Amino acid sequence: MVTQGLISTREDILERAIPLFARLGFHGVSMRDIAAEVEMQAAALYHHFADKEALYLAAMAYAFKDKSVVLTQAIAIPGTPLERLNRFVETLAEGMGRDPDFLALLQRERIDGNETRLKLLAEEVFAEPFDALLTLAKEIAPAHDSHMVAISICALVMYHMETAPMRRFLPGWHTTLDQPKFIAKHAMALLAQLFVDGDQK
Amino acid sequence: MVTQGLISTREDILERAIPLFARLGFHGVSMRDIAAEVEMQAAALYHHFADKEALYLAAMAYAFKDKSVVLTQAIAIPGTPLERLNRFVETLAEGMGRDPDFLALLQRERIDGNETRLKLLAEEVFAEPFDALLTLAKEIAPAHDSHMVAISICALVMYHMETAPMRRFLPGWHTTLDQPKFIAKHAMALLAQLFVDGDQK
DNA sequence: ATGAACTTAACGAACGCTCATTAAACATCG
DNA sequence: CGATGTTTAATGAGCGTTCGTTAAGTTCAT
CATH class of the missing domain: 1.10.357 (Tetracycline Repressor; domain 2)
Structure with a gap:
């Protein structure tokens, strides 16, 4: 599924990752934690982001936008x-x-x-x-x-x-x-x- | 050896752990990182502190003292x-x-x-x-x-x-x-x- | 049938922590 | 004083788990 409503999976990941990073910090959150929040497997995150740092930076950009x-x-x-x-x-x-x-x-x-x-x-x-x-x-x-x-x-x-x-x-x-x-x-x-x-x- | 000069091993650990925790945070520093800074094995840290959190809390108390x-x-x-x-x-x-x-x-x-x-x-x-x-x-x-x-x-x-x-x-x-x-x-x-x-x- | 989205499985590395062992320092007592 | 037992501080090996990440296979809409 590409979009649900108006929001892409990529944005869904970012929006659910932001509260985690905010509360626990970069090192306090694992890729599996984020995946669980989005209800998918950790490996699927790598379809949308090169690595954890890229996901974090994208989440920052999204949060500060x-x-x-x-x-x-x-x-x-x-x-x-x-x-x-x-x-x-x-x-x-x-x-x-x-x-x-x-x-x-x-x-x-x-x-x-x-x-x-x-x-x-x-x-x-x-x-x-x-x-x-x-x-x-x-x-x-x-x-x-x-x-x-x-x-x-x-x-x-x-x-x-x-x-x-x-x-x-x-x-x-x-x-x-x-x-x-x-x-x-x-x-x-x-x-x-x-x-x-x-x-x- | 119990003391070197006036500072015990326990205090030496705390003093060297403080800059690490300050720069990298709790989750950004491993017991091995701290041990390397004090030039001893990670296992030896557990002789002075029950676990990582106890070490961190002691370091905080020491830094804020x-x-x-x-x-x-x-x-x-x-x-x-x-x-x-x-x-x-x-x-x-x-x-x-x-x-x-x-x-x-x-x-x-x-x-x-x-x-x-x-x-x-x-x-x-x-x-x-x-x-x-x-x-x-x-x-x-x-x-x-x-x-x-x-x-x-x-x-x-x-x-x-x-x-x-x-x-x-x-x-x-x-x-x-x-x-x-x-x-x-x-x-x-x-x-x-x-x-x-x-x-x- | 092709490609995007996702799963399952698994890799090597690093994690916190425990264990048995040892060497040195200390205490006790004949 | 010196032999004895005890405590302390540290080592190195390794436990089980989790980490970030990769590879291969599956689903499914176009």
Whole structure:
């Protein structure tokens, strides 16, 4: 059977492999694990992918595909700089909250990815929205280094999302603090104070 | 022979296993890999540790040991809130820059650690300095949620350190932006503006 | 009948781990 | 002090299992 509905076997494999790689990492998942998930024999995977690494790279490309467009779009909508920043921050937090696999794969690639893969990830996935964020940073906080400001904006959202499983055991935590909307709101509260008040003196 | 100098064979194993686990992860390192690093047979490792997981957990405990003291100390030194915050931020950035293995292991544990291990990490390693940071956050920014502020402070340092290998390929990067001292300085520039200006209106 | 999609079977290598054995270090006691 | 037994640390061989991967054969729609 070539297609079921609209999705090819190849895509079916990728979609079922992504959660496995996200939760267990490259070395934590075997070809037989993936095959079992797709309900076929491990040997059949080699009909679609040259080897395990090729399957993994294809799964990455598939998981990261079209992830940047939403962010670029969010920041591109006209409005005051703070409105555009707010839309970016909300979209980032909301998107990460909706796709925990993407959040996990991103962290794994950051640690395990070699130079080639990191470069690909940076240039193919993040370059476009980051560029937009960079020019927004220049508008909004011209006194500081734009690259640092742009990363700091991402940090105020991403670090809360990434540390959520551990923060549960740190003092002062309660369930509200893990919600993407609350994280975005908190990040914007800090950023708004920061740039509106800060850069005018 | 029981000891060579001051370090036992058991500690020698742990110290040599830590960089391996940091770079390749639990599943990426075999008992034979570790044994080769210590220049002994894999079977000998089982004389010191019950199994691979016990070795890994011991390596974690060893790598995380005494890491919190420096941070707690940095924030405890008397001074104005901003001075104490500055000392904390500088110590955090400097410490992470000096120990990339610790930085990598921390990220791996955040992704791979189960509930038990995350709780242990949070309570044994981070609870003490985080508590101090929490009361500092209350002093310095009483209008915001203390937990969120404390995490945000860490985020402004940690996220730059963690993303350093990938940021190299993002627009606006240059070598200076990876130095711990510069990262600490940038974080403080944002934080100082934030709290001094922000929370007084 | 041809080629794509898949199965069954199996390969060699590597995995975590156990075993019997040994050499050295240590402790005990005549 | 020296002989004795005990403990410790390490070796090398090898267990059973799983790994990634390959080869050959089967199914089936075109």
